[in-house]
Amino acid sequence: MTDFPTPVRARMLGALPHAFLGREGGVSTGIHAGLNVGLGSDDDRAAIAENRRRAVDAVLPGAGLVTLHQVHSANAVIVEAPFADEARPRADALVTNRPGLLLGILTADCAPILFADEVAGVVGAAHAGWKGAIGGVTDATIMAMEKLGADRSRIVAAIGPCIARASYEVDEAFLVRFCEADPENERFFVDGKAGHHQFDLEGYVAARLAGAGIARIEALGLDTYADEARFFSYRRATHRGEPGYGREISLIGLGS
Numbered sequence: 732m733t734d735f736p737t738p739v740r741a742r743m744l745g746a747l748p749h750a751f752l753g754r755e756g757g758v759s760t761g762i763h764a765g766l767n768v769g770l771g772s773d774d775d776r777a778a779i780a781e782n783r784r785r786a787v788d789a790v791l792p793g794a795g796l797v798t799l800h801q802v803h804s805a806n807a808v809i810v811e812a813p814f815a816d817e818a819r820p821r822a823d824a825l826v827t828n829r830p831g832l833l834l835g836i837l838t839a840d841c842a843p844i845l846f847a848d849e850v851a852g853v854v855g856a857a858h859a860g861w862k863g864a865i866g867g868v869t870d871a872t873i874m875a876m877e878k879l880g881a882d883r884s885r886i887v888a889a890i891g892p893c894i895a896r897a898s899y900e901v902d903e904a905f906l907v908r909f910c911e912a913d914p915e916n917e918r919f920f921v922d923g924k925a926g927h928h929q930f931d932l933e934g935y936v937a938a939r940l941a942g943a944g945i946a947r948i949e950a951l952g953l954d955t956y957a958d959e960a961r962f963f964s965y966r967r968a969t970h971r972g973e974p975g976y977g978r979e980i981s982l983i984g985l986g987s
Contacts, residue, residue, distance in 0.1 A: 736766055736789040741889030743949040747847050747854065748791040748833070749983040751891035751951065753961040756789070757782040762973050767963065769837055769978030770798075770816060783980075787833055791984045794833035798980075799825060801837060801858050805866035807875040810834065823863050824872040826855035828879045833984040839965040840955050842893035842936050843981035846872060848881035854983045859936050861905075865912055869939050883944045890940075891981050892962055895954035896921065896931040899966075905930065955979075 736757070738750030757766030758781050763774040766782045787796050795813035800821045807824035810832060814820075825834050826846070834856040836843045842864070846855035857863075857872045873883050901920075906928050909916040919935045920928040933950050940948050955962040968976035 736785050738789055739891070739951065739953070741845065741891075741949045741951065743887045743947055744845060744847055744889055744983070745849075747849065747983065748794075748986055749845055749847075749889075750790045751843060751845075751979075751981045752786055752789065753892065753979050754963050754977060755961060756785060759977065762968070762975055763977040765963075765977065766979065767977030768835075768980045769839075772977060773975050774977065786835070786980050786982065790982045791833050791986065794831055794984050796833050796835055796982075797825060797827075798835040798837060799823065799858075803860050803862040805863055805868045805871045807855070807857070807868070807871040809875055809878065823859075823868050824855060824857035824875065826853060826872060826875045826879060827985070828853045830985040830987040833982050836981045837978040838891075838893065838955070838981065839963040839976055839978045840894040842932055843891040844869060844872070844936065844940075845889045845891065845981060845983040846876060847887050847983065848876060848885045850885050851880045851882065852985060853879045853881040854985055856981060856983050859932075861930070861932060864932065864936050864939060865909060867939075869936065870943050873943055873945070884946065886945055887947045887949075888940050888945050889949040889951070890933055890936055891951055892953035892955050892979070893933055894956045894964065894966060895933065895952075896929045898954055898956035899930045899932060900924075900927050901930045902927055909935075
């Protein structure tokens with residue numbers, strides 16, 4: 732692994748301070764080896780703090796990092812100032828128009844989405860597992876950005892590393908749940924082994940964004956499950972029977 736975080740940037744987000752970070756460039760060891768930033772993991776607290784510091788320095792040095800207590804919801808919060816880690820809101824998206832703040836979303840297979848309306852000076856970040864995605868976390872993020880003056884016709888969205896369809900096996904009940912919500916959702920599934928299907932989370936999130944009026948969407952197409960050297964994966968750790976897993980972070984902010 733590299734000694735410093737290796738940012739993956741989205742072309743559509745241009746020069747805005749942002750990055751999708753993986754596990755490279757951190758100080759954690761063992762099953763959390765690399766840039767684990769998950770406060771909910773059982774990793775060493777000092778290592779997590781150092782990893783978070785390195786992540787901020789890789790994107791917007793000196794910025795105030797803001798993360799959430801993520802609960803797979805469709806809740807979005809407007810951030811005006813940093814809050815203490817122990818006071819993190821229970822939500823899955825955050826938006827701001829304040830320079831010097833760095834919004835962070837943690838994932839380990841779920842889809843991180845970064846948003847920006849550069850004209851309005853508004854950015855956002857969302858965590859979309861299947862529950863948040865079908866529940867409307869992307870819609871909630873867009874609406875929260877609009878409260879700060881963003882216009883969805885100008886918003887750009889980038890979907891970062893997440894579990895890919897080839898790696899995401901689901902059962903029949905999962906398919907039925909999505910098709911009952913919208914019969915068109917069947918297009919995000921292909922048949923797998925008997926009674927199972929492969930779900931395209933990234934494609935579903937992109938379709939939700941497009942359906943909400945976001946015209947410029949970039950999907951990075953990086954599979955967290957398949958690329959162990961670069962990314963943490965909850966499902967991979969579960970399949971191996973490991974007692975824990977690391978979390979990667981995706982960041983976006985506004986320079987001063």
